[in-house]
Amino acid sequence: MSRRNPNEQPSTRPGDPLGGSVKTKLFLAVSLAGVMVAASGCVTTKTENAGDQKTIRVWLMEDSAPDQVIADLDKEFEATHSGYKVRYEIQKWAGIQTTLSAALSSGNPPDVIETGSTQTVSFARGGGLLDLTGKKAELGGDHWLPGLVDSGVWENKQFGIPFFASNRVVVYRKDMFERAGVTPPKTQAEWVQVSQKLKNAYAGDPKFQALLLPGTFWYALCGFIWDRGGQLATDDGGSWKGALDSPQSVDAMRYFQTMFKFSKLAPDSDEDVPRSSDVFAQGDTAQMVSLPLYYHEAITKNPSLDGKLGVFPIPGLTADKPGSVFVGGSNLSIPVRSKHADLAYEYIKMLTGDKYQTKLVQYPNNWYVPDKTTLAPAVANDPVMTVVSQAAAFGRSMPVDPRWAAVENEPNVIRRYMTQVLSGGDLATLARQASDEITRRMNAAGAVGG
Helix, strand or coil, X not given: XXXXXXXXXXXXXXXXXXXXCCCCCCCCCXXXXXCCCCCCCCCCCCCCXXXXXXXXXXXXXXXXXXXXXXXXXXXHHHHHCCCCEEEEEEECCCCHHHHHHHHHHCCCCCCEEEEECCCHHHHHHCCCECCCHHHCCCCCHHHECHHHHHHHEECCEECCEEEXXXXXXXXXXXXXXXXXXXXXXCEHHHHHHHHHHHHHHCCCCCCCECCECCCCCHHHHHHHHHHCCCCCEEEECCEEEECCCCHHHHHHXXXXXXXXXXXXXXXXXXXXXXXXXXXXXXXXXXEEEECHHHHHHHHHHCHHHCCCEEEECCCECCCCCCCCEECEEEEEECECCCCCHHXXXXXXXXXXXXXXXXXXXXXXXXXXXXXXXXXXXXXXXXXXXXXXXXXXXXXXXXCCCHHHHHHHCCCCHXXXXXHHHHCCCCHHHHHHHHHHHHHHHHHHHCCCCC
């Protein structure tokens, strides 16, 4: 089956979990009338209609998992749970907020649902998800990817269980690095030097660009901000305040400006317009900040690149660890009105367990990382995913609050800010204006949904 990227909810799909650019337009809150909130850690089977006694309904999103992996799991689940059948239903990302809201407030919701990592808290806030805090340790929660753990937490309770994730790395041309006499950088300062040497080595090629870096690539900017100890927004007792004008965030934007000078993309470009893999496949680019998905796409589009590409983590400030990255993906949850909550938990336990996580990440042309740091060996033989997995250990997430969706709603505050700065606007003034807009949007959103 064709799979997109698991990091985001994109405009077409990564939360799309990650597909292409992430233009998430999440609802600000979910109001589910009459939905009772389950007690902490309680997983029980509720009264059911006779016609539903033998079926476990599982809703997963399009392109989330290979058909064969799910087929294997369903077969094993049915064999170990005599008399029960799994009804696997694929959902589309378009309109999923409305679809799930209606399902959760109905009398017959699915038993297992998948939500994008930026969506889960909205459904938890609305009271539609079962509290699984008491099951965290049994599910391996001590080893979940740092960037996904918080995305399933609302008011210190675990409602979402990490399903899969991915993140960006730097894909580079080994032959171009060799010609320029450089090796993959270990720090952000070295990255500037390496990119400059690449630019100098190909000064006679008008099509050459040392780095493919979309102008609105705010996931990279977020990492630079986190590396410097900054935040996108800060929570002061429930009242949010934008933080793009902090010294750390301003310094991060200055660094992004420096790296953007090595790119020939427009200030308003993103991962999909033009699509990064399309540009890289043309053969005139030395580096691109990329999901592993685009690595595979570039080779498919230009087979001559096979064997010429390498991967390194986005550099950090110091050589002792790579840079911070946004880790996006999906979580699995159980609706509070599930009629088979105990069996739904068993299904999630299998899908997020070592056996099926290993199957998932070892699927051909994989671009997922395991949900746990302890499963890094599962991709040890994949030179691309090994690097992706190592970088994921330093992953972060967006502010975990349903109100954050207001910031990503178009026009996305951070993307617009970046375009304005890269187009020549005053950084300090624009940073202050963007911070004020984040503050306004998030606090206004707080009144929605109660």
